[in-house]
Amino acid sequence: MGKISLNKIYKISEDVVAREVAGEFIIIPITSGIGDMEDEIFTLNGTGRAIWDKLDGNKNLREIAKALVSDFKGSPGEIEKDVAGLAGELLKRRILIEVK
């Protein structure tokens, strides 16, 4: 797993399915190696969901953070930190992959 960089582009892995069910945003692993137990799923909080929606495999993380500035109260620096934080967590779990 490479180090997170705001200049890199990432996309959602095809090995997960994201669904919104009864107001919850959940990520369900499809292939092995994403969850480490048989019944694990992942949920995203509101901030995570907003960032997730921008992870389209075209924009780098800095561009994603910039696009979110108008939607959130934090400073651009804080938003970049949030975006990198979520990307790091997703990358660690192979939910996110780097676009080469």
Add this chain to the structure above:
Amino acid sequence: MKTGDYVLKQTMNESGLWKDNHPLLGMLDIELTERCNNNCIHCCINLPPNDLAAKEKELATGEIKNILREAVSLGCLSVRFTGGEPLLREDFEELYVFGRRSGLKILIFTNATLITPHVAELFSRVPPLQKIEVTVYGMKKSSYEAITRTPGSFDAFQRGVDLLLKKEIPFVVKGALLPANKDDIDEFETWAATIPWMDKPPSYAMFFDLRCRRDDANKNRIIRSLRLSPQEGLRLMTRNEHDYVRAMKEFCPKFMRPSGDILFSCGAGCGNGCADAYGNFQPCMMARHPDCIYDVRNGSLKDALMNFLPGVREMKATNPEYLVRCAKCFLKGLCEQCPAKSWMEHGTLDTPVEYLCEIAHAEARFLGLVGEYERAWEAGEWRERVRKFVERKEYW
């Protein structure tokens, strides 16, 4: 368990999902086929594997995919593939992968005999996200095949289970307790305890259901002859008396009460439902009475859930015998009496099933909830009886 500021990793049971806002359909059962490669002597549903008439009637691949697709759109997160033997379907892999790729967790009920290296590899690569449930019919070839009546099935079962273990695919085992395998129970439980994913002792089927299609009087006679007597069943349930009584002290205050004349007093059809092999949608897999089934081939799950099942759940008993006995009996939590069992035994929805009544009374007598010759529907002060049982000092 919180693993970060943005992502929460959690198990379904622990999660607060659906706490306040349930999807229309949370869990779906699909009986992929009634056919089975075993021919178990006690089975309530199995048809021969080569029953072409049954096979032709079964939902086609595309129809099952449509049901899964709609289930997902209604919020369903978990589907159970059962049968018959679900792995007998030639399109099992296609349906399984489709379900998983649609974002469903899949629970598989199987005898494990059709788990090949290819299937094990599939489950390893695309995990079902729920422990596979394997029914075990014996620990020896002689006992196992006396029940399955299928030569070679014991070896096939062992191969299947070995593959699951080798590939570290989570599964649990459960037993069917019959005269032919009753001497295997200790060996079975010792072996079950070595399975890494068994977090409690195996459960058993022992009060067997009659044929749920009401299709074979001879088979029903055999099934009746194989059932444990209420006293034998009680002996098995109370083998670990301490744990049993402790569990019942927790259970009884929650679930003991007369059910009244409402037939479906369980959770069947509330945010869940079952599609049988031919596209009949019903509140539970056993409730196959014509008044309880909805043809999903000519309708939709949404229509069934919103417009059909609520009516089924409001159905009331009219049989005077039921109204005098079951409706007033506080052993509801101990008794398996329900519309499905009534259907299998009597072809009605509201006829008391004597065998189930005897089992519930045997348990209630053991727990001191009713006296030796007392019938629970005639017993007064049921709340007081439950309270006294719970407050008794032993086993706390």
